[in-house]
Amino acid sequence: MKIRNAFFRIAKRLGFLNLKPAVFMHLQKTAGTSIVDIARQFYGNDNVISHGAYLRDANGLLSSEKFFQMDHTQGRLASIQFISGHFGYDFAKQFMGSHYSFTFLRNPVERVLSFYYFCRIRDPNQFKHYELAQRLSLDEFLELGFTDPDIKARIWNHQVCQIATGWGSSSGVVLKDEELLALAIQHLDDFSYIGFTETYGKDQDKILKDIGITIPVGKHKSNANPGRPLFDGLPQSSKNLLLGLTELDRILYEKAWSKRNLLN
Numbered sequence: 001m002k003i004r005n006a007f008f009r010i011a012k013r014l015g016f017l018n019l020k021p022a023v024f025m026h027l028q029k030t031a032g033t034s035i036v037d038i039a040r041q042f043y044g045n046d047n048v049i050s051h052g053a054y055l056r057d058a059n060g061l062l063s064s065e066k067f068f069q070m071d072h073t074q075g076r077l078a079s080i081q082f083i084s085g086h087f088g089y090d091f092a093k094q095f096m097g098s099h100y101s102f103t104f105l106r107n108p109v110e111r112v113l114s115f116y117y118f119c120r121i122r123d124p125n126q127f128k129h130y131e132l133a134q135r136l137s138l139d140e141f142l143e144l145g146f147t148d149p150d151i152k153a154r155i156w157n158h159q160v161c162q163i164a165t166g167w168g169s170s171s172g173v174v175l176k177d178e179e180l181l182a183l184a185i186q187h188l189d190d191f192s193y194i195g196f197t198e199t200y201g202k203d204q205d206k207i208l209k210d211i212g213i214t215i216p217v218g219k220h221k222s223n224a225n226p227g228r229p230l231f232d233g234l235p236q237s238s239k240n241l242l243l244g245l246t247e248l249d250r251i252l253y254e255k256a257w258s259k260r261n262l263l264n
Contacts, residue, residue: 018212019042019043019081019211019212019213020099020100020210020211020212021081021082021095021098021099021100022039022081022082022083022099022100022101022102022211023083023084023092023095023096023099023100023101023102024036024050024082024083024084024085024101024102024103025085025087025088025089025092025101025102025103025162025163025166025191026050026084026085026086026103026104027086027103027104027105027106027111027158027159027162028086028111028115028154028158029106029111029114029115029118030103030104030105030106030111030159030197031104031106031195031196031197031200031203032084032104032195034204035204035207035208036048036050036082036084038208038213039082039084039211039213042212042213043081043082047080047081047082048080048081048082048084049077049080049082049083049084049085050082050083050084050085077095082211083095083099086167087166087167088161088162088163088164088165088166088167089162089163089164089165089166089187089190090165090166091166091167092166093190096190096191100192100193100210100211101190101191101192101193102191102192102193102194102195102207103163103191103194103195104194104195104196104197104200104203105159105194105195105196105197105252105253105256106159106196106197106198106253107197107198107253108157108159108246108249108250108253109231109239109242109243109246109250110197110230110231111158111159111197111246111249112142112145112155112158112242112245112246113228113229113230113231113242114228115154115155116133116138116141116142116155117133117228117229119132119133119134120133120134128150129150129151129154132144132148132151138234138238139237139238139241142155142238142241142242142245143241145241145245146244146245153167155245156245157177157180157245157246157247157248157249158249159184159249159252159253160180160181160184160248160249160252161180161184163183163184163187163188163252164180164181164183164184164187165180165183177248180248181248181251181252184248184252185252185255188252188255188256188259189259192210193206193207193210194256194259194260195207196256196257196260
């Protein structure tokens with residue numbers, strides 16, 4: 001691994017790899033884990049940070065609250081070439097001026113369904129939402145999305161919340177629903193590229209080309225959970241809950257698609 005990382009550092013220094021620095025605002029259960037996997041191959045492990053790895057420093061594990069309060073533009077993340085994680089816009093924006101920035105959106109009801117069934121196959125001792133998903137029925141879990149802070153943060157209009165402000169925001173301002181939506185729609189234009197889970201192959205190619213990875217790479221999806229029920233096959237009670245949890249997300253999703261179609 002160290003030899004490979006050294007090779008990529010030398011190759012980049014000599015101009016064989018013209019990789020752009022990138023920041024990937026990874027919304028849970030949308031798409032993109034495989035892009036991070038590919039980035040590690042080309043940037044080298046030392047130049048990629050993702051998921052919970054960014055919460056660690058030389059002194060051990062940081063709380064997410066402490067990490068998000070830190071200024072990273074001049075800190076240790078400033079030297080990292082590919083930054084990815086489940087942070088929100090307010091955290092990502094400090095890198096957007098110097099990094100290629102991208103995120104993925106997904107059909108909102110399918111994203112919530114995917115999240116629930118993903119949680120059901122994880123270690124229930126790791127996170128509260130894993131344990132709840134394995135103990136509760138779909139409807140019971142979805143109902144918590146309106147009342148339980150931990151679950152709500154992950155399934156109540158999650159895409160709007162993350163793109164409007166999101167995890168890592170230090171403003172402390174509580175926005176009304178319409179203000180959240182308006183801010184999220186405004187922030188769509190700040191990203192270098194917005195991909196969609198539904199067109200992942202095409203969007204992966206575009207993003208990799210934009211950041212300087214032009215060598216053909218295989219297409220694969222990481223963290224996929226095939227075989228779960230789809231929205232159309234659910235009872236009406238589940239459909240109603242899903243629609244209630246994603247009202248703002250569905251507007252944002254359609255708006256993002258409209259912007260994509262205008263560019264084509």
